[in-house]
Amino acid sequence: MNVNLAKHPSRVALDAELRRAVAARGLTRRVHMAKSMVSVREAAARSLRARFCLCPTGDSKGLTGRFYFSLLHACIPVRYDGWYRGLNQSQLALPFRHRIDWDQAMINHDPRMGGAALLARLAEMPDAELEQRTAYIKAIAPMLTYNTTAPMDAAALVVEQLEFRIGALQKAV
Amino acid sequence: MRISSDPFAPPSPCRMRVFSYPGHRALLQELLGRWAEKSGIGGHRCLVRDEAVCQQSTFIHGNTRCWTAELPIWYALTTKCPQVARPEDADVFVVPFLWGMATSIFWGKYNGGGAQSRTEGRALIANASALFQGLRPPHPGTQTWARHVFLSTLDVEFVPDQFAVNNTLSRATVIHLGDDHATAPGLPGRCRGKLANKCSADKMREWIQKHRMAGNDLVVPYRLTPGYRLAFLLRAATLRVRWPASLHGLLLGRGLRQADALPRPPQRQRTSHCSCL
Numbered sequence: 001m002n003v004n005l006a007k008h009p010s011r012v013a014l015d016a017e018l019r020r021a022v023a024a025r026g027l028t029r030r031v032h033m034a035k036s037m038v039s040v041r042e043a044a045a046r047s048l049r050a051r052f053c054l055c056p057t058g059d060s061k062g063l064t065g066r067f068y069f070s071l072l073h074a075c076i077p078v079r080y081d082g083w084y085r086g087l088n089q090s091q092l093a094l095p096f097r098h099r100i101d102w103d104q105a106m107i108n109h110d111p112r113m114g115g116a117a118l119l120a121r122l123a124e125m126p127d128a129e130l131e132q133r134t135a136y137i138k139a140i141a142p143m144l145t146y147n148t149t150a151p152m153d154a155a156a157l158v159v160e161q162l163e164f165r166i167g168a169l170q171k172a173v
Numbered sequence: 174m175r176i177s178s179d180p181f182a183p184p185s186p187c188r189m190r191v192f193s194y195p196g197h198r199a200l201l202q203e204l205l206g207r208w209a210e211k212s213g214i215g216g217h218r219c220l221v222r223d224e225a226v227c228q229q230s231t232f233i234h235g236n237t238r239c240w241t242a243e244l245p246i247w248y249a250l251t252t253k254c255p256q257v258a259r260p261e262d263a264d265v266f267v268v269p270f271l272w273g274m275a276t277s278i279f280w281g282k283y284n285g286g287g288a289q290s291r292t293e294g295r296a297l298i299a300n301a302s303a304l305f306q307g308l309r310p311p312h313p314g315t316q317t318w319a320r321h322v323f324l325s326t327l328d329v330e331f332v333p334d335q336f337a338v339n340n341t342l343s344r345a346t347v348i349h350l351g352d353d354h355a356t357a358p359g360l361p362g363r364c365r366g367k368l369a370n371k372c373s374a375d376k377m378r379e380w381i382q383k384h385r386m387a388g389n390d391l392v393v394p395y396r397l398t399p400g401y402r403l404a405f406l407l408r409a410a411t412l413r414v415r416w417p418a419s420l421h422g423l424l425l426g427r428g429l430r431q432a433d434a435l436p437r438p439p440q441r442q443r444t445s446h447c448s449c450l
Contacts, residue, residue, distance in 0.1 A: 154394050156253065
């Protein structure tokens, strides 16, 4: 967990819950709990090393840049909605649903279940599922970058999605 | 939405005929030219791409800040799709004004360029209503307005409130960064959008919900790569540049292999965090 706690009070609560749960499970060496934001380079190195990257909502209710940053580093993003809106996967505004199975690419944790339940869920995830999710993330990562020289980057998928939408509109007329 | 049968297949070539309003296009080109010149990053291309010749250290926040995804999208729309000169021939009308970029590119001072230029973005946004007045679709019906595309790769709460209050514009397609809410913590019932005039939180919220339900918005990822350095390691793998030797083992562990040796790009000063975290 590498976040600015000041962005939202729910982050402070989550941080405290997780610290307790991590200590109780004896996982202090396996869970990084930053006291403050680390540098980009360190964040990148830690994300590459990590299986899961916690992505709590902040002052924005949606997704933060951290969510995409985690995906690009093959670290499974764990969304934690500190605004307690109770949104399921299909209600979230996520890009490229025609291409990406977001159920595979991320974990959307219900914050009402608390930090301890979250830690248990992640710690007990079977290795096979972990491998499968990580492989999937690596496969979709190029779709989430803006690289105009690549055949299938985010910008190209926007064009594709727009073309679908315009086509549907024209058929409807 | 159903996932396509082959989600990893490259997209088909674009056949959608694109019209972009000439007056806006000229304004955009002028703005890009000015931004490129003021920043000293090495020309227009460096606003879209990150090449070895681009000087990225001139900005505190980098030229490809997380809110500037619309520039590569605009670039893709105007290079991958057929362009038409007459609006009557168009499938889609792109309004080339970069809300996110105008908002954020000059946040913070830049080196060597003199004074801070944040006000430029603010002034642009404040005068943006002129853009809406300049739109002249050939058949100004609902369907035609729905084929107007606005690039506003900001959190949806920062989308200009003209979209919420104008009956025709509210049907347009808006490309933004996704789910958000028109209020801020500690400001219940008040609009957070500093860029919008007299914006009403309730009206914005209602508009966002309607817009989403009608499928009139396209959600895109934050712009983190290639120019912005947050994801530079993945970029190293996909764009075939070197990564730091100290991280070699980690990358291999993730199945990311170093491409064959390529000339190492010049070292540049790393910019600060993206504020969108």
